[in-house]
Amino acid sequence: MLDLNFVRAxxxxxxxxxxxRGQAPEMLLGGFRDLDQRRRDSITKAETLKxxxxxxxxxxxxxxxxxxxxxxxxNRTRDLKDTMEALERSAAEAEESMRSxxxxxxxxxxxxxxxxxxxxxxxxxxxxxxxPQFSFSAKPHWELGxxxxxxxLERAAKISGARFAVYWDLGARMERALASFMLDLHVKEHGYxxxxxPYLVNSxxxxxxxxxxxxxxxxFKCEDTDHWLIPTAEVPVTNLFRDEVLxxxxxxxxxxxxxxxxxxEAGAYGKDxxxxxxxxxxxxxxxxxxxxxxxxxAEHERLTSHAEEVLRRLELPYRKMxxxxxxxxxxxxxxxDLEVWLPGQGLYREISxxxxxxxxxxxxxxxxxxxxGKAKLxxxxxxxxSGLAVGRTWLAILxxxxxxxxxxxxxxxxxxxMGGERTIRRRNSVKAIAST
RNA sequence: GGAGAGAUGGCCGAGUGGCUUAAGGCGCACGCUUGGAAAGCGUGUAUACCGCAAGGUAUCCAGGGUUCGAAUCCCUGUCUCUCCGCCA
Numbered sequence: 243m244l245d246l247n248f249v250r251a252x253x254x255x256x257x258x259x260x261x262x263r264g265q266a267p268e269m270l271l272g273g274f275r276d277l278d279q280r281r282r283d284s285i286t287k288a289e290t291l292k293x294x295x296x297x298x299x300x301x302x303x304x305x306x307x308x309x310x311x312x313x314x315x316x317n318r319t320r321d322l323k324d325t326m327e328a329l330e331r332s333a334a335e336a337e338e339s340m341r342s343x344x345x346x347x348x349x350x351x352x353x354x355x356x357x358x359x360x361x362x363x364x365x366x367x368x369x370x371x372x373x374p375q376f377s378f379s380a381k382p383h384w385e386l387g388x389x390x391x392x393x394x395l396e397r398a399a400k401i402s403g404a405r406f407a408v409y410w411d412l413g414a415r416m417e418r419a420l421a422s423f424m425l426d427l428h429v430k431e432h433g434y435x436x437x438x439x440p441y442l443v444n445s446x447x448x449x450x451x452x453x454x455x456x457x458x459x460x461x462f463k464c465e466d467t468d469h470w471l472i473p474t475a476e477v478p479v480t481n482l483f484r485d486e487v488l489x490x491x492x493x494x495x496x497x498x499x500x501x502x503x504x505x506x507e508a509g510a511y512g513k514d515x516x517x518x519x520x521x522x523x524x525x526x527x528x529x530x531x532x533x534x535x536x537x538x539x540a541e542h543e544r545l546t547s548h549a550e551e552v553l554r555r556l557e558l559p560y561r562k563m564x565x566x567x568x569x570x571x572x573x574x575x576x577x578x579d580l581e582v583w584l585p586g587q588g589l590y591r592e593i594s595x596x597x598x599x600x601x602x603x604x605x606x607x608x609x610x611x612x613x614x615g616k617a618k619l620x621x622x623x624x625x626x627x628s629g630l631a632v633g634r635t636w637l638a639i640l641x642x643x644x645x646x647x648x649x650x651x652x653x654x655x656x657x658x659x660m661g662g663e664r665t666i667r668r669r670n671s672v673k674a675i676a677s678t
Numbered sequence: 679g680g681a682g683a684g685a686u687g688g689c690c691g692a693g694u695g696g697c698u699u700a701a702g703g704c705g706c707a708c709g710c711u712u713g714g715a716a717a718g719c720g721u722g723u724a725u726a727c728c729g730c731a732a733g734g735u736a737u738c739c740a741g742g743g744u745u746c747g748a749a750u751c752c753c754u755g756u757c758u759c760u761c762c763g764c765c766a
Contacts, residue, residue: 303747
């Protein structure tokens, strides 16, 4: 959320930001000036009358202490009541309208963010690794997974529906191995603390990180309770410190969490229907940082490099993209996407998204810290990134490490996590498992 | 699920209808003191909003209500703690 005073003083800049993100400024901000004026007027009026009421009440107290009759003053105050309630109501309404307007305004963008409407305008800033060359035609992961008997989409559809997956045997084990490998790397070498948060959160948490009120349609909600399935660990982990004051000495705070993520994927009909690129449930290792404002740009680079390191150790070719204005999420001021090479499909696909939210989430979630030598509390900067999306890493390994005979080699660093297994082969006794 | 007790500023904690502009303490900041530090002493120290300012308003978990007036009384909800029950 942006600060009201900032918006009032920089309305032109805010409108420019909206245009850069491909939104019409009038839609959101058209009524801003009027609403701002109405809000101030109604607050002033209501407060003036309240001050009068308070004075009269004091007069009642004074008279009663002095043993005088206060009935006349009491009556006068009683007469103010209806007017006061009306003024209070309209002030509260204006306040609420302003609050909900501000809650829907996206974050300001950092100066280096390139212009552009959609992903076409994202800028490639780095590329790593070499794409594997095959002497045969590379297969997509859904074919490899089905033939190996480790990926079972038919039974997933039966027990849950479309966009769910069942993993068997070494497929299931590789999911677990990847999560352990990533967590170990971030905890032991990158200095993160591991947390295991709840997978259901309340709406206050979703407001704090910016999913609500605008993006309720992307989420799964439990009936008759204020519980929502998390779309990413960013939500519970960032909200750990909601309404808290952090000690400057403990910043930066770096946390990592492995959780499932649940997304309704409304509006994605017909998109990525093959394989497990886009699922209602997937697992992800998330990186979250709380930092001092002056360090956030450097910490953003560092966090992104931590996600890149996972791809490097797994020897998966990737490229690093700086998202253009139109493709940058509403809460983010600057985002890098890491895209992994998928030879089975011949394209790069997002496997990590690393964002700097500056004070946007901290203001919504009220996460502050005490600055040394300063009386006032300041908002921290929050950052997060996938380190990595485990399901997409899993399928990237299948496609990049496939052999002509349909087996899949296991990346060197993963072998210890796979109980020493080096290759995923089709099991002989896979009769019970759907395969083609 | 049942019974009871709670929720007050960065933290602890007093406060059962008006003299609360929320006592007191801790912490923090600044000053004095000191060769330097600690201790000690003194001063200051919640947030947001409205107002050019003087000043004002709101906030004691949240939302309603009673009252001339609510941190305080009533109702509902949320959360925490204790005990009982059930349970992986």
